[in-house]
Each structure stands twice: as structure tokens, then as C-alpha cells.
Amino acid sequence: MEGKAYFASDFHLGAPDLETSRKRERIIVQWLDEIGSDAGSLYLVGDVFDFWHDYTHVVPKGFVSYLAKIKALVESGVKVYQFKGNHDMWLYGYLSDELGVEVLAQPHMAHLHGKTLYLAHGDGLGPGDYGYKLVKGIFSNKLCQFIFRWIHPDLGVPLASYLSGQSRLAESVANAAWQGEDKERLMVHAKQILGKHLEHIDYFVFGHRHYPIVHPIGTMSAYVNLGDWIGHNTFGVLQADGFYLKKYLGPGKHMVLPPTESPRNLHQD
Numbered sequence: 001m002e003g004k005a006y007f008a009s010d011f012h013l014g015a016p017d018l019e020t021s022r023k024r025e026r027i028i029v030q031w032l033d034e035i036g037s038d039a040g041s042l043y044l045v046g047d048v049f050d051f052w053h054d055y056t057h058v059v060p061k062g063f064v065s066y067l068a069k070i071k072a073l074v075e076s077g078v079k080v081y082q083f084k085g086n087h088d089m090w091l092y093g094y095l096s097d098e099l100g101v102e103v104l105a106q107p108h109m110a111h112l113h114g115k116t117l118y119l120a121h122g123d124g125l126g127p128g129d130y131g132y133k134l135v136k137g138i139f140s141n142k143l144c145q146f147i148f149r150w151i152h153p154d155l156g157v158p159l160a161s162y163l164s165g166q167s168r169l170a171e172s173v174a175n176a177a178w179q180g181e182d183k184e185r186l187m188v189h190a191k192q193i194l195g196k197h198l199e200h201i202d203y204f205v206f207g208h209r210h211y212p213i214v215h216p217i218g219t220m221s222a223y224v225n226l227g228d229w230i231g232h233n234t235f236g237v238l239q240a241d242g243f244y245l246k247k248y249l250g251p252g253k254h255m256v257l258p259p260t261e262s263p264r265n266l267h268q269d
């Protein structure tokens with residue numbers, strides 16, 4: 001039997017401080033432990049780390065129980081994918097070499113349980129957002145990456161973590177409420193892809209937005225945002241009878257979030 005496919009994003013491990021992050025890491029590891037029993041694949045849809053940089057000989061401190069759990073899942077036969085997010089785009093090879101995770105930088109199509117999925121972290125997709133697209137261009141620039149690599153980690157990591165926190169705060173203010181179907185960039189992006197893609201797509205699954213929702217596109221497709229593990233602890237699961245967005249409530253407990261016709265503001269609960 002085909003194992004279930006699980007989806008989660010935006011753990012932002014490391015933020016806003018070590019103590020808070022460790023508490024969140026424990027909950028995430030507990031959840032990973034539970035899904036290990038029936039998972040065939042796990043898609044980590046970006047911003048797993050609030051900041052990450054692969055140096056040639058140095059690994060950023062922290063996240064040991066999380067990294068060990070991911071390695072254990074891979075070794076038990078779960079296929080683990082991790083998208084680069086806007087906070088952790090500097091993954092060069094550590095996660096793939098050391099943990100056996102497949103790192104993805106571009107939108108990815110998956111065929112699972114008879115469904116077709118379009119997956120992406122979501123940063124820089126859709127109309128507008130030119131300021132961010134410029135910043136992403138700079139961070140993706142080989143010369144800038146080369147220069148950052150030569151800043152001592154004791155200086156470079158706190159500096160980048162600070163900038164990462166600033167950008168996360170700016171995003172969370174801008175993203176507080178649902179903008180409406182025609183203004184939500186990832187929703188617009190999904191509709192554009194659906195319009196020009198030859199193959200039917202059942203689910204568009206993104207992170208980045210930190211707003212958990214399943215919202216229909218026409219009658220045959222849906223936009224899914226996985227939310228985050230800062231305030232929502234939400235995840236997706238695709239199994240034989242369809243896709244569910246769920247909220248993890250603690251050991252052994254989760255609830256299904258119903259698909260919406262008109263989005264409710266989950267930030268209030």
C-alpha cells in the first residue's frame with residue numbers, strides 16, 4: 001500500500017530565540033515520530049530553519065534532535081524532500097549528504113495517490129513583490145554568497161539571523177489577514193499555472209504565507225497553504241481518500257481543518 005504523503009512548512013527553527021525554538025523543536029520531533037508509522041513521503045515546504053548556511057567545514061549550531069529525527073525517518077524508508085525557503089536558501093549539500101534529504105529549489109510536481117500536486121515554498125511567486133524579488137536576486141547571487149562565506153560564522157550567523165528575524169516580522173505584519181482571492185499572490189500564481197499547464201493539477205501546496213487554508217480553485221482544484229509551526233502547528237496529509245489540512249494538538253491528537261468557501265481568519269484562534 002502506498003504510504004501517506006505528509007506536508008509541513010515554516011518551522012523557522014532558531015527563531016525567535018533558542019529557548020522558544022527548542023520547545024517548538026520538541027513538538028515537531030514528536031509529530032515527526034508519530035507520522036513515521038505510516039508515512040511514505042514527507043515534504044518540508046521551506047523555511048525549516050529561520051536561518052541556515054552550509055559552510056564548507058562548519059555546521060550551524062542547534063537542531064540536533066530535529067536533524068537526528070529526519071535522518072531516522074530517511075533510514076526507515078521515508079522519502080524526505082525539503083524545499084529551500086527564503087530564510088534557508090543557502091543549503092548546499094549538508095542535508096542531502098548527511099541526512100539523505102532531497103533538496104528542491106524550484107517548484108516541483110508530484111504524483112501521489114492518483115493526484116497531481118504542484119509544490120513550492122512560494123516566495124517570489126505571483127505578481128508584484130518586486131522589492132523582495134530584488135533581494136532574492138542578491139541573495140541568490142554567486143558573488144554575494146562567496147563574500148558571505150568568508151565572513152567568520154560568529155559574525156555572519158548572528159548578522160544573518162538578525163536580518164532573517166526582521167524580514168519575518170515584516171512578513172507577519174503584511175500577512176496578518178486574508179487578502180482576498182484576487183490579491184493573494186500564491187492563489188493568483190496557482191490560477192495562472194492551472195491556466196497554462198496541460199496536465200490537470202489537483203492541489204497547489206505552498207508554505208511561506210503562514211496562513212493555513214484549503215481554498216477551492218474552480219471545482220476540480222484547490223489551493224493549499226500549510227500555515228506554519230510558529231502559531232498554527234498545521235500540516236497536510238494526502239492519503240487514498242484525499243488531502244486533509246490538519247492541526248497538530250499534541251501527542252496523538254490532531255484535528256482536520258475544514259476546507260473553506262470563504263476564508264476564516266485562523267490567526268484569531
Ligand SMILES: [Mn+2]
Pocket residue numbers: 010047085087208209210
Ligand atoms: Mn516563512
